[in-house]
Amino acid sequence: MSVRVRFAPSPTGYLHVGGLRTALYNYFFARKHKGKLILRIEDTDRTRFVEGSVENLIKTLTWAGIEFDEGPHVGGPFAPYFQSQRLDIYRKYAEELVERGWAYYAFDTTEELEEARGKNPNFEFKYDRSSMRNQFTLGIDKALEMISQGIPYVIRLKVPEAQEIRFYDIIRGEIAVNSKDVDDQILLKSDGYPTYHLANVVDDHLMEITHIIRGEEWLPSVPKHILLYNAFGWEVPKLAHLPLLLNKDKTKLSKRQGDVAVEDYIAKGYFREAFVNFIALLGWNPSADREIYSIQELIEKFELEKVNKAGAIFDIVKLDAINAKYLYSKPIDELASEFRYWVEKRGYNNLSDDYLRKVVALLRERVKKLPDIIDFAPYMFERPKHFDIEYFKKYWNDSTKEHLENILTLLSRIDNFTHQVLHDEVVKYLEERNLKLKEVIHPLRLAITGLSYGAGMFETMEVLGKEEVIQRLHYFLNNILPEIVNESK
RNA sequence: GGCGCAUUCGUCUAGUGGUUAGGACACGGCCCUCUCAAGGCCGCGGCAGGGGUUCGAAUCCCCUAUGCGCUACCA
Numbered sequence: 001m002s003v004r005v006r007f008a009p010s011p012t013g014y015l016h017v018g019g020l021r022t023a024l025y026n027y028f029f030a031r032k033h034k035g036k037l038i039l040r041i042e043d044t045d046r047t048r049f050v051e052g053s054v055e056n057l058i059k060t061l062t063w064a065g066i067e068f069d070e071g072p073h074v075g076g077p078f079a080p081y082f083q084s085q086r087l088d089i090y091r092k093y094a095e096e097l098v099e100r101g102w103a104y105y106a107f108d109t110t111e112e113l114e115e116a117r118g119k120n121p122n123f124e125f126k127y128d129r130s131s132m133r134n135q136f137t138l139g140i141d142k143a144l145e146m147i148s149q150g151i152p153y154v155i156r157l158k159v160p161e162a163q164e165i166r167f168y169d170i171i172r173g174e175i176a177v178n179s180k181d182v183d184d185q186i187l188l189k190s191d192g193y194p195t196y197h198l199a200n201v202v203d204d205h206l207m208e209i210t211h212i213i214r215g216e217e218w219l220p221s222v223p224k225h226i227l228l229y230n231a232f233g234w235e236v237p238k239l240a241h242l243p244l245l246l247n248k249d250k251t252k253l254s255k256r257q258g259d260v261a262v263e264d265y266i267a268k269g270y271f272r273e274a275f276v277n278f279i280a281l282l283g284w285n286p287s288a289d290r291e292i293y294s295i296q297e298l299i300e301k302f303e304l305e306k307v308n309k310a311g312a313i314f315d316i317v318k319l320d321a322i323n324a325k326y327l328y329s330k331p332i333d334e335l336a337s338e339f340r341y342w343v344e345k346r347g348y349n350n351l352s353d354d355y356l357r358k359v360v361a362l363l364r365e366r367v368k369k370l371p372d373i374i375d376f377a378p379y380m381f382e383r384p385k386h387f388d389i390e391y392f393k394k395y396w397n398d399s400t401k402e403h404l405e406n407i408l409t410l411l412s413r414i415d416n417f418t419h420q421v422l423h424d425e426v427v428k429y430l431e432e433r434n435l436k437l438k439e440v441i442h443p444l445r446l447a448i449t450g451l452s453y454g455a456g457m458f459e460t461m462e463v464l465g466k467e468e469v470i471q472r473l474h475y476f477l478n479n480i481l482p483e484i485v486n487e488s489k
Numbered sequence: 490g491g492c493g494c495a496u497u498c499g500u501c502u503a504g505u506g507g508u509u510a511g512g513a514c515a516c517g518g519c520c521c522u523c524u525c526a527a528g529g530c531c532g533c534g535g536c537a538g539g540g541g542u543u544c545g546a547a548u549c550c551c552c553u554a555u556g557c558g559c560u561a562c563c564a
Contacts, residue, residue, distance in 0.1 A: 010564050044564080113561090126491090181491070181492050188562090196564050200564095215558095216494070216559095217558060281501070283501095287503075309495060311557065315499095320514090321514050367526085437523055438522095439523095455525080
């Protein structure tokens with residue numbers, strides 16, 4: 001039997017990083033086993049629907065490199081997979097359950113339920129079939145009459161009194177729950193929409209899903225699903241409940257404690273390969289001593305059996321480290337063209353491809369993300385406005401000004417403005433006076449960049465170019481230096 | 490409260506009865522060095538606790554603790 005798996009998000013806004021990982025594992029599993037990956041939109045809660053989120057979801061999933069075989073915008077025998085467009089199907093199955101005695105009509109209003117719940121503080125509420133308003137207490141004739149009169153009703157699952165429900169989870173092994181702890185779950189809401197449980201079971205069966213790979217938060221509801229599969233006489237798909245992604249404080253990863261939308265990380269400038277790589281390794285690891293994998297390798301190595309049981313904390317420091325590894329190893333040309341996007345976003349237009357290539361080549365080892373280069377080395381994009389006064393104090397002495405002036409003259413005579421030539425000429429100048437490079441290189445850095453850190457100074461000057469370097473030195477000596485001398489007193 | 494799941498360095502993890510418990514990130518030190526990085530070397534640091542089973546347990550069983558999840562006409 002060929003593998004068929006699905007990713008079934010709710011269109012409530014954006015793609016959550018936990019959702020991305022679930023999607024990724026489903027994708028890996030499908031590709032590895034040459035199966036199909038289906039996208040199904042679980043939009044059965046009309047109150048939570050956010051306009052445009054489906055498009056957003058698909059866009060982000062595509063960014064991550066996930067391709068679907070069936071579902072919205074893909075086509076296929078079941079397309080479009082919007083649960084909101086399949087209401088009649090769920091209703092039909094819910095009615096069938098009622099007819100066969102596995103479910104029943106109930107008429108309790110929200111207020112009545114709230115009141116009943118109020119009597120049982122601390123979440124001890126369990127729907128009491130024998131005292132609430134439903135077809136058993138009212139009588140089936142009365143119930144049908146009420147329905148025909150248009151009185152709102154729901155269909156609830158008739159959970160057996162005390163029956164042990166066992167199931168096997170690929171990641172967690174054997175799990176047993178007693179049905180006495182399972183509530184009479186609503187299957188069909190009064191607005192005619194199904195709840196997750198019904199829609200999910202019906203669709204997974206109809207769409208011939210072989211493996212359900214989803215988050216651990218669904219584990220407690222598996223018994224309800226098993227009951228449904230049994231009631232319909234359907235085979236239960238293989239189950240695999242993924243460990244949760246956690247905040248630093250080990251609670252379920254959520255907003256308010258950092259960014260949880262994949263789009264936020266795209267906006268920050270993480271590479272898709274790095275982000276996917278990082279997310280994929282949260283809860284699963286193909287080996288002991290490696291952490292950089294291409295999507296193709298992740299697919300080849302993926303094994304559900306090796307997925308961890310415990311939740312994993314989403315640590316952005318590790319993400320930065322992985323992103324940096326990609327930054328150091330990607331081809332310069334690719335980086336440069338991507339860098340143009342970030343640079344122009346900051347308003348720096350008219351920079352040549354060649355210049356961007358050089359800037360990236362020089363600075364990528366010093367930052368974690370491509371756009372970070374702009375903040376790390378702003379002097380590559382505009383002349384420094386601020387000068388680090390502490391840095392000035394540390395390396396400046398009485399003869400420094402004279403040396404800088406001499407070096408300025410020296411530089412203006414160099415035609416082959418490469419870092420090697422610059423280095424040799426400056427060192428020669430210093431050696432003639434028995435001076436060390438560090439006595440002048442720092443003031444030079446301050447004058448040209450304003451900062452105390454950055455790439456090699458000669459390399460930096462080469463990239464900036466002769467004209468720019470000379471102008472900056474001039475400007476510094478004439479306009480800035482008197483100011484800082486004053487200031488540092 | 491009930492039910493369920495989980496627990497290896499700070500973090501991500503390797504490990505499936507015999508290992509000096511391995512790696513990566515972070516952190517600290519050294520080297521390199523014009524600064525900042527990168528890189529190299531070294532270091533710090535862990536099997537939640539208690540009982541068993543066994544010649545032998547991070548690995549198997551039980552209990553405890555802790556954490557998390559679920560407990561909606563939300564998914």
